[in-house]
Amino acid sequence: MYRLPWSLNDNVLAWLEPTKRCNLYCEGCYSRNDLHSDKPLEQVRKDLDVFVANRNVDSISIAGGDPLVYPHIVETVRIIRHEYGKKPVINTNGLALTPELLAQLKDAGLYGFTFHVDSSQVRPHWKNKTEQELNALREKFARMVADAGDLSVAFNATIFRHTMKDVPMLVEWARQHADIVHTMVFILFRTLRTEEFDFYAGGEKVEAGSELVYHDMDQNPRPIVAQEVVDAIRTEDPLYEPCAYLGGTRDPKSVKWLLAGRLVGEDREVYGYVGPRYMEAVQTVHHAARGSYLAYVEPGLLSAGRSIMAGFSAFDPGTRDAAKRYAKRVMRTPGQAPPKVHFQSLLVIQPIDMMADGEANMCDGCPDITVHEGELVWSCRLDERQQYGCFLHATPKHRAAPLVEPRALVRGNGSAPTDPR
Ligand code: SF4
Numbered sequence: 001m002y003r004l005p006w007s008l009n010d011n012v013l014a015w016l017e018p019t020k021r022c023n024l025y026c027e028g029c030y031s032r033n034d035l036h037s038d039k040p041l042e043q044v045r046k047d048l049d050v051f052v053a054n055r056n057v058d059s060i061s062i063a064g065g066d067p068l069v070y071p072h073i074v075e076t077v078r079i080i081r082h083e084y085g086k087k088p089v090i091n092t093n094g095l096a097l098t099p100e101l102l103a104q105l106k107d108a109g110l111y112g113f114t115f116h117v118d119s120s121q122v123r124p125h126w127k128n129k130t131e132q133e134l135n136a137l138r139e140k141f142a143r144m145v146a147d148a149g150d151l152s153v154a155f156n157a158t159i160f161r162h163t164m165k166d167v168p169m170l171v172e173w174a175r176q177h178a179d180i181v182h183t184m185v186f187i188l189f190r191t192l193r194t195e196e197f198d199f200y201a202g203g204e205k206v207e208a209g210s211e212l213v214y215h216d217m218d219q220n221p222r223p224i225v226a227q228e229v230v231d232a233i234r235t236e237d238p239l240y241e242p243c244a245y246l247g248g249t250r251d252p253k254s255v256k257w258l259l260a261g262r263l264v265g266e267d268r269e270v271y272g273y274v275g276p277r278y279m280e281a282v283q284t285v286h287h288a289a290r291g292s293y294l295a296y297v298e299p300g301l302l303s304a305g306r307s308i309m310a311g312f313s314a315f316d317p318g319t320r321d322a323a324k325r326y327a328k329r330v331m332r333t334p335g336q337a338p339p340k341v342h343f344q345s346l347l348v349i350q351p352i353d354m355m356a357d358g359e360a361n362m363c364d365g366c367p368d369i370t371v372h373e374g375e376l377v378w379s380c381r382l383d384e385r386q387q388y389g390c391f392l393h394a395t396p397k398h399r400a401a402p403l404v405e406p407r408a409l410v411r412g413n414g415s416a417p418t419d420p421r
Helices: 041-054 073-083 099-108 131-148 161-176 226-236 276-290 305-312 317-332 379-388
Strands: 013-016 059-062 087-092 112-116 152-159 183-188 197-201 204-206 244-247 255-265 270-273 341-349 369-372 375-378 393-396
Touching (some): 041 073, 041 375, 059 073, 073 087, 152 161, 226 255, 226 341, 305 317
Parallel strands (some): 059 087
Antiparallel strands (some): 244 255
């Protein structure tokens, strides 16, 4: 696989939190709901200035809290797009989205949405729904945005051990909607693991399990790792082949971001997955031509899957295989118009892992860095800085077992593991 070239200074994204206020509770969220946390626009500009001074990016993720409850959200989008020249993308649960607000956001220069929808949320009118039942809500959001036109759409779902069985169904749902759903993200649930570790702030022991929001959950005693999601996706889509990754800051065998790009026909057939050379070419050429690595792509370009196959087949074996399958499909039905092909991303994120000695294994080249008091900090650990003024240190209560067996991202066919890097 291609190791994505993202670093602290030069990355695809930065993570702006204009508010910590939220209208929903999601299990696994790293953020504390704070009713009095709306930042004045002047502070939003200062945060953006910190990014400009320290980090070269393509896009700004506007998160929180839920940014749609932030009273200056439209102006924030306008500032990011027109004053800072970046692509603003809103990360939201979608609850506060109306067609009127959507029109205002688009008018202000919004680039796209990442909707977080999963069964751990306590949503009004959508309580106790299964992941399958929530597809109706996902589709409602995707259609609303598609009707507005020219906006990127991604869906996040936190994956728990008890919802791992739903991953193949979500992959299949994404395939059915490849024309209006551009990215599907699986974020693996994490807890503090307070049964295994003690936590210290500046040398003082703290009760982090009761003071931070991402506390332990009985149903998830063992952290899920990316390999498990890889295996689950392959039960629905045997062609699934990731092309790029971010590793860990401490454990070089961990896979923290795992990116795949597939070519899906309007006939709902998956023709194949782009390979590492495709991703390397896209990142390198975009950086050389536009000065930043590429995060989000216009929906119009994502529906040009046939051009991708034509342009990249010469040097990317994954894309070439997809082009061959597509050619066979066209030859099988000579009287029919060749189906349009969409590019769709599948992303797996494996957040913080605790090593046996208590050190945190973070995403190496973290895209979701935010700003706190003028400094860049991991957004997944912002609450530690806000609560204690520093990041916590963990020490094992007993000698903890290693998180992951040192195996590579292998296919579940019994073949010998090979190191994908
Ligand atoms: S280090 Fe934390 S904030 Fe950064 S990408 Fe990984 S999980 Fe997200």
